[in-house]
Amino acid sequence: MKKTFTTINILAFLLLQSVSLNAQSSIHNIAYNKDGTISMIVFEKGTSKNAITKEGKSTANSLNNLLKLSDNIELRFNKTTSGVQDFITEYYDSYINGTIVEGGEYHINYKGSDIISITGRNYSTSDIVADKELIGESKAFDFAKKSINAKSYAWENSQNLNKFSKPKGKLVYIPIENQEGKVSLFLVYKFDIFATQPLSRDYVYVDANNGLILKKNAIIKHSESFYKKKNNNQSKEIQIINKASKLDKSREIEQANADTRYSGKRFIETELSNGSYILRDNSRGVTIHTLNANNMESSDFVSEFNDNDNNWTAEEYHNDKRDDAALDVHWGTIKTYDYFKNTFNRNSYDDKGAPINSYVHVGNELVNAFWAGDFMGYGDGNADIDALTSLDIVSHELGHGICQETANLEYERESGALNEAFSDIWAAIVEHTYAPEKNAFVMGEDIFLIAPYFSRSMSDPKLTNDPDTYKGTFWKAASVEDGCTIPWGSINDYCGVHSNSGVLNHWFYILVNGKSGTNDIGNSYNITGIGWESAEKIVYRLETAYLTSKSDYKNARDFSIQAAIDLFGEHSTEAIAVQNAFYAVGIGGKYLLFPDTTSPTSPTNLVAKDVTGDAVSLSWDSSTDENGIWGYIILQNGSEVYKTQETSLRLTGLTPETSYDFKVKAYDNYSNVSSESNLAKITTTSQPKACLASSFSPNFFTISNVKIGDIDNSSTKLLGYEDFAYLNTNLELDTEYTIEITPKAANGYEQSPVGYSIFLDKNNTGDFTFDKRIAVISPRGSSSKLTATFKLPEDTILNQPLRLRILQTYNGITSSGCIGYNYGQVEDYSITAKSKKLAVSDLLKEEEIKIYPSPVKETLNVVLKDNKEFNYEVLSITGGVIKSGISKGQIDVNYIQPGTYILKVNQNGKVITQKFIKK
Template sequence: MERKLPKIITTAVVLTFSFSAFSQVVTDKRVDLKNLSENGQPSLITFSDKSDYKDKDFNTVFKEQLGLKDNQSFSKIKTETDKEGFTHEKFQLYEQGVKVEFANYTLHSKQGKLVAMNGEFYALENVKTTPKLSNKAAFDKAIVHTGAKQYLWETPSDATAMDYEKPKGELVLLPAMEEQGQLRKRDHVRLAYKFDIYATNPLSRGDLYIDAETGEVLFYNATIKHLGQYSHGGAASGNVAAKIDNSIFENTIVAANAATRYSGTQTIQTTLSGSSYILSDVTRGNGVQTYNSARTATYPTTNFTDADNNWTAAEYNNTNKDNGALDAHWGAEMTYDYWSAVHGRNSFDGAGAKIRSYVHYNLVAAGYPNNNNAFWNGSVMTYGDGTGTGGFDILTAMDVAGHEIGHAVCTYTANLAYQKESGAMNEAFSDIWGACIEYRAAPTKSTWLVGEDIERRSGHLALRSMSDPNSEGQPDTYGGTYWINVNCTPTSNNDYCGVHTNSGVLNHWFYILSVGKSGTNDIGNAYNVTGITIEKAAQIAYRLESVYLTSNSTYANARTSGIQSAIDLYGAGSPEVIATTNAFYAVGVGAAYVGSSDTTAPTTPTNLIASGTTGSTTNLSWTAATDNVAVTGYDIYQGTTLKGSATTTSYTVTGLTPLTAYSFSVKAKDAAGNVSASSTAVNITTLATTITYCTSQGNSTADERIGKVVLGTINNTSTGTAGYENFTAISTNLTQGVANTITITPTWTSTIYNEAYAVFIDYNKDGDFSDSGETVWTRTASKTTPVSGSFTIPATASLGTTRVRISMKYNAIPTACETFSYGQVEDYTINIVAGSAVVQELVTSEIGKVTDDSKVTIYPNPVVTSLNVSLGEAKGSTFKIMNTLGQQLAVGTLTESPVDVSKLTSGIYFIELNKGGKKIVKKFVKK
């Protein structure tokens, strides 16, 4: 497919990187680099040491560098200073006193000296600024075009809650938006009225531009940013919580435990208001508060309430999905913390704005076909409940919260127009921030999948994948497979020319920049990028969005500004600049990095050893490499997968699986971008890990206790009278995919009381019972004896021994980690075995010979994407991968490269190696 990046005009300036935006020959000795936008105007100018421009010389620099005319002026709208010591002054362009929409220009200075400037500029001539159409006539045309049944200003209470009022209209000069993504031969603007139209049925909000001469609709810039374009039929149900006083700031602020739907039990901040606790946190900025829309299409001040501030699964994991509100609240808190701690930003607007979330919003009542969506409406977060199977679960997962609030950050920074390439990057940045927030707050989740917690559609792992965009129908290359042609008229029906699809390109750029990747992209470019870690990639991405991009930026602009961001942060020629450039090249945007003349790689690191290995960590150390230029660091590989980077000669590998074989190696890299050969590998096997579980018990068994438990081969009559009994020495085998019955018999000493029950199993063996599905059975309080229930071990459960907890509590369903007044808790052990006829690790060949499999190992196990098979006896073998039913899923020939298992779903699989009449079968777990 032909690439649609702007044509490149060569420059006479010799740089340490190449770029793909328009450039011009630079004759001004004060200028190092001048990049031109599609209309031929400078989009980025950097200044040399010979420049004498000061930050106060803005009028002079605008006239000399942009050719600002007498009928034009710039007005300063914002000044910010970052932690690197740069001051950024943003200006708005006016023509004859009328604002030119999106035409912002920013001057970047350090210690009073101007170092760069960038933005959108339009050299306008013969512009008419007197409208033929009245404001009212234009507004009437806007209403006819919108065609809604109802508008927010017609419901004053909701309008006030959103800080919104009926639009009065603003006269502006609008650049020719239809020409974005094409070569503009001249500057072209049209006088227009701008209206912020908020319709509530059907729901929409955006800035609508009406031509002030003809009444034509020129452009719609959507304010409501949805999570995605997926839709599925479904109906909403009702749920109403008590409405209470919202005057809370004088009341008690406390921490609470919250059993979230997607992230286990987490600590949140709440407020005691009257006699109940509500989801209001006033410790972060101007507040974080979560409300209940109660299955309406409105924004009431209805709070979720709790009497004792212990927000348990028993109370909130209900058919209304109220525990989703706990995810929304915790996700908003973690989003605030991420922006504050990592980027020094005080909420989405940088000034502490209150983050408000509304859960149980009824999109069907707002004119949508279903509730499978979440969105930022320009003021607040709004979450639908989803439709469940075939659609999404309630859309309050952490990366969804981070994504939607990320749209608000974009509004207050680059303000990327919601169409074509700028809109695709708007969506991509939200995915990037969702991934970064999830990585920081919940590192065990799938960082590079978007919306995996809410996904309930068959055949989908998530809504989007940043590591493999193609797997969910997005392009990983500019102009490649799944790319949407942006030369179209943006409407909601075509997703504003593919903003949710083409975002995959910037998503994949960020993934490659973070962890590294090698391969060949869709336009035939072979690449090899060394990752710089997600932390550094996030700093570059934030600077790109917050400092350099402007409303109508394209992918070409993003590349140029991304490289400049890396230079600002890490220095010209640094590994970070090299990686940023090559990551853009990997996704088809611009050329690869052109470095110095040094092409000699560092020497290979030697004496790699591992020490202090535990069940989840090992310490690596090695002898330093040498080089013609400075060695800037080392990349650590687990098999062929980049595990991390270090600037010293040691690295601690974390997140390993107990009793699993691993192989590690190290490569050195230098300032010129050269990478050494790989060190000799070191092989380790992690130790078993001792897991410590939370405590839970009844304070008194004088009146009631557990008398007998029957589960599988466990048939234990207990005479113990302690509030907690440890029977983990008693175990039974339970099979994946098979239904199991548990029977509990209570014992009363005299009076028969109502007893409730719960059974918990640590399926993933991580030392808690808080993951999804680990509360396997509950029974409400009754006097029935005995009580029985059934559950099925899921195919994703980790094989081997783990703990089962059985709890009986007077009059209320117990949780896994509580101490209660009356009743008892007992722990047992179960051994989870695979539900398959394929059970042998070592299989005889068809001619009866037994293969020695001691020379063949596979790692890591469990595996995420790449399964390494040690060579030796296995080299040259054909292989096939089978599921637990014996069905063949993949075949191939074993080479030096790992086996790609990224497209397998989570579960148990077998890899069969065949060579010379011999056969070896190895079992592995796909996470």
């Protein structure tokens, strides 16, 4: 299923052809993203960083060569971070013509003067679909603000101490997923929109071309999924403005006793201020400050928690307001800070000593806690769930801050699930370190007063309906192809981030603790854990040195094995355990002591169908292998033409009226190839290859059903172009037809104007010029069925399948059927034109003809008044010609299947049709 990166030296060799001599001799191995681009290069041990850098500075040119980037992608140095030991990581960003490409980051890892590895992701200029700035920043801002639709915003609030000014839009490129493994770059304005009523903070991405909201990326990250917990109401008013405290070393620091709500008696550091003690700690070289948001009851709503004698007792604070929750937050924040400082010498979440401010009593019975970009907020909970301030929740939230400043995993889809998992993993580690009596491998056990008495389990994610196997039971749709179109917090939990995190959570549990069992995809395993200390080092290195914002589970697997190798050596117990624990959660092959040299079984039941002039659909039954299947190779007339990890595909680019042979082979996880499948043969039709047309971002609008003639076709895929040209209907000239189109819009886009242009390739040449447009539907909302009427053009070629193309386009119609554009979908069908119906005067009168018998078995008798020859056709009920010829009165129907037929008689230009039944 997945390829291990330790066994791909052949590919590494191919890559060397284009790399400078220095780097050539020094590449150890390479790993790939699902789309085939390079995700990681690992260098031979002892490779000097001068192999790709010059006097300490990376030369962009050599990086471009190594990573196979196109010339107009410029890698710019962003920052350096230091890890444990003498590891150093440099972060780079991609730019195209001076504009940053979000998600196009690379990390280069060094140890002393040696280069270890490069990881990252490439989006190339060939992916750009829209790079025109047409709307201007201020209009873009209006669209962004409208999309949030809040009552008030941080920059409008007089309390904000000038911290938030009206957000400025930044022009950036962002990749948008179209279908699995395929993305397009869009030029957008990016705004940081911080709403205070109701609370939300997102990066909002507005298409610079037309103002459509392409994407939101949550800056505020919650401990709980909104859609999972029913009784959670985010719409209540919340106002929080971070009043950041400045570090003032002159202040006096006191150690105090705190009777925490969930962790018993603990020591905290406080500060004497105006005669009483407050929850502010300046003793660590950063300010850790815990404040009271007062459920928004006071007008100056943020205040200090105060105590007169610095003995914060349960008698004083274990009250109905749950004030002691603040002591858990303060203590938990201090301990999380200490953990990262003591273990990794990390100074606050940003490693630059940023103050850590927390607000308790946020909202009214808010059943959530959150990280908001530079502070944290905690709700009081309700009757079922206590205040969300337990140690694991506090360290979870601060964990989001660390992720934000390092891997910065995008909070959606698989990267968002990794982001959530890192927070849970840090929560487990901090809890294990400072409160070993708690259950480190479950989240929220201190606060859940109702079953199952916790929110997530890392040892058994299935207890809360979360997956423990990649794409196994309870896996939530994460990709567009899987059905999660647009990531949306309240609708789909940003495509399953709080649920799919279960897979990495369970990986970490197995890595620490060990486990034996069989996962949802049938991998059986028996793993000895490596313990907390080694596991946490690997996790830290994975997050801070290797992962980038768009990384997915495959990347996490490949990179963490390398992180373990960096720390503990190749073939070390730790590196093997990392690989095997990923195998246990369904990602990649297991570590093998002796290489796998056995081929998979060959694929069976290869079927080729839905043939047009240039395309065919292939499907087959999957192969098996003791160590798992990586993918399949398609052979066309004996040559390899395509690779896929699926068991079906639509193959295009064929030549009309040509015979083809297809076969399929399987690869295992270790590059062993199976023998060939059965042969599937086809001959393509006469329809020529058509000009290209596609929407690049069908996430927003698609065509979900088309009815025309006998065709009634529903489709659900989010592809920019769907080829249904293998579906044909007969239409007659000079007859009015109705085409009915049912559109589908993503949530929130139902009212957006979408138009339709319908083209017919009436002379079968494969293009769709303006004169071939036969109908349009002007732009309108996408919530109901739409119709257009048309007649076939007089000069339409008769009696052969002709391509009919429907283009669904956002905010307009199109004069050409051969275009690529942003939003909507293109679908092709076929029609066969038939000669027009004759006028009544041209028809034979009924008394002029007699047909018998009906039902008929062998010979149909036709008696015409004038007893001469006539042309006839026997038609199926759908209009297909079964038989035709010239007769004087008798037609042999002996070999026709039983059923109802139409006899069409033409005598001297006069035509009549009559039904008959064949028994």
